[in-house]
Amino acid sequence: MKHIKTDIVILGAGSGGLSVAAGAAQMGADVTLLEPAEMGGDCLNFGCVPSKALIAAASVAHTAFRSETFGVTTGAPQVDYAAAMDHVKRARDTIAPHDSQERFEGLGVRVIREAGRFVSEDEIETDTCRIKARRIVIATGSRPLVPPIDGIEDVPYLTNETLWDLRERPDHLLIIGGGPIGIEMAQAHRRLGCAVTVIAGARALPKDEPEFSALLLDRLRNEGIEVVEGTNATAAARDGDGIVVDTDDGRRFTGSHLLVAVGRKANTEGLDLDKAGIKTTKTGVEVDDRLRTANRRVYAIGDAAGGLQFTHVANYHAGIVVRQAALGVPAKARTDHLPWTTYTRPELAHVGLTEQQAREKHGDRLRVVRLDYDQNDRAVTEAETAGMIKVMVARGRPVGASIVGAQAGDLIALWSLAIANNLKMSQISSMVAPYPTLAEINKRVAGAYFTPTLFENDTVKGLVRLVQRWLP
Missing domain, CATH: 3.50.50.60 (FAD/NAD(P)-binding domain)
Structure with a gap:
């Protein structure tokens, strides 16, 4: 040895x-x-890279369905599932040399x-x-993590590690698990032409703001995805060429493929x-x-x-x-500034405290400011007005933020920066974002924090009138 x-x-x-x-x-x-x-581990081979590549392929297919919104008429997209998986492989192969x-x-x-x-x-x-x-x-x-579901070991179930081996598109994908992986793969496969049913033991996307996850789930249901919440899968079995899943409320769901995505x-x-x-x-x-x-x-x-x-x-x-x-310098890890994103369309992102957590911690010192995407000109031009941002503020500093909407994962980075460095809302509002960009959402919601003080305050209005009398 x-x-x-x-x-x-x-x-x-x-x-x-x-x-x-x-x-x-x-x-x-x-x-x-x-x-x-x-x-490269899970991220390169089974997680972030392949899933986002498949989501990108699904988004291209979905664009054809909404092209008339922009005055462009196309035929129904012809999805080649194997070719979409080839795109996934190319993405992995391109990044692999780095790892x-x-x-x-x-x-x-x-x-x-x-x-x-x-x-x-x-x-x-x-x-x-x-x-x-x-x-x-x-x-x-x-x-x-594969839960102890009766009969699961006798069913050819998929996980995020084996999903990428598929070459034929599932007719009906059953997904056990309503977390980010399950929800992302549900929308991607629906947009690639599969019927999809999601079975969630509790509320889907339970770690996110309820009103934000509800908006996203409404979008998924409107796209034809069946999302069943508050019921646990209790048994799975083969049914001819398909699979059946029984739940604890007495229902039975039938599909061609089963993806288990309940956690890790x-x-x-x-x-x-x-x-x-x-x-x-x-x-x-x-x-x-x-x-x-x-x-x-x-x-x-x-x-x-x-x-x-x-x-x-x-x-x-x-x-x-x-x-x-390496350096022998003490360093501590924090969690309050760590963001996460669910890469659906629209995206769902969060950092810091949720509103409920912030109210429990800061009480009356908390202020919540929000802005809808339809107030952003770039969102209007891109027809991406479904969404909102909410920021929890205590003592003039952000302590949490949630965003549901286009590019939420990119927009949330600013609030991670703010929380990590204890920035004030005034510092964020002083940022200049190019027009028209979605980045203006962050600036405008920061500005909205000061609206009651500057524009709805009789004292300020009186002071301004007095100043105007004395100005030359």
């Missing part, structure tokens, strides 16, 4: 692990990266394509190597964490606000850390760990 000494060993070559490896290696640390499966073993070896990273497990507090063992490291980073990601489970099995004194929780590895485990030599990041399961969170965690493991 080969013995290796290294500064940092990383378990997992997903987004977080790759970011730690690239950052630490380029700063001069000796870095060893372990990955038994595909480089490749060759690129990271070029950065000076020692890449070993094997799984690692702890054998002591500072040693990792693979099938061929024993690695002693000053610091260890657990970045093993997560996998689809952190990959911690097989790591022998107990040999390193590392504790776990129900959601992943237990960490403190510096992302350290009970073993201070070891960090956990991204999905493995059991928090928000997003690629950008893993990348953010990577930056926190690089500062500590």
Whole structure:
């Protein structure tokens, strides 16, 4: 067995692990990266990249249906599902070199394509190597969670890892799960010509503002998607060439394909964490606000850390760990400025506190300002007026924001910046956005915060009249 000494060993070559490896290696640390499966992890191979590529293909198909809005007449789109999946593959193949073993070896990273497990507090063992490291980073990601539904093991169900192998379009896609993955794939497949039924155990998109998710779900239902909320799938079985799903309210749903999208489970099995004194929780590895485990030599990041399961969170965690493991500078992770987006059309995005959370925390000090998309000229010209923005403000500073509408995922970034840097609404309102752009929505809602003070205040009006009398 080969013995290796290294500064940092990383378990997992997903987004977080790759970011730690690239950052630490380029700063001069000796870095060893372990990955038994595909480089790039879930995001590149099964998650963000393929799903957004399929959503893009579906959006093109949908554009043909609404072309008459712009005075353009087209025929009904002819969808080639296999060709759409080819687009998904091309997108992955284009991005893959950025995450490749060759690129990271070029950065000076020692890449070993094997799984690692702890054998002591500072040693990792693979099938061929024993690695002693000053610091260890657990970045093993997560996998689809399959609930204990009666008969599910006998049904050819899909997850986000196997969906991309399809070449023939499903006639009727049943989706168990009303979270972002389930909702995104529901709309994409509906726009590509499938019948779609979503079965959600509670409210669909439960982490988002109820009024915003309701607007989005209305859009999905108007597009012909059946969204069933508040009922749990209890059994699944084959029905000839199809699949049937029974629910706890006595209903039965029949489809040609089944996608299970009820959440994800952190990959911690097989790591022998107990040999390193590392504790776990129900959601992943237990960490403190510096992302350290009970073993201070070891960090956990991204999905493995059991928090928000997003690629950008893993990348953010990577930056926190690089500062500590490579530079020895203490750094703490925050969650209040971490945004998320559901990439439907319209998009649904959020950062910080919801209105209910903000009211519970700030009480009477909270003010809520909002603006509808139909007040934005660019939205009008693009016929994208269905949407709104809502910002929760306490003591003149934003503490949360929700957006449903075109490019919500891009627009929410400003509010993440504001919360991360404790900016005031006055600073945001002083921004100048080019006209006409959707970015003006952010500026205008910030300006709306000052409307009662500047334009609905008798004292201000009296002062202005007095000033006008004295002006030359």
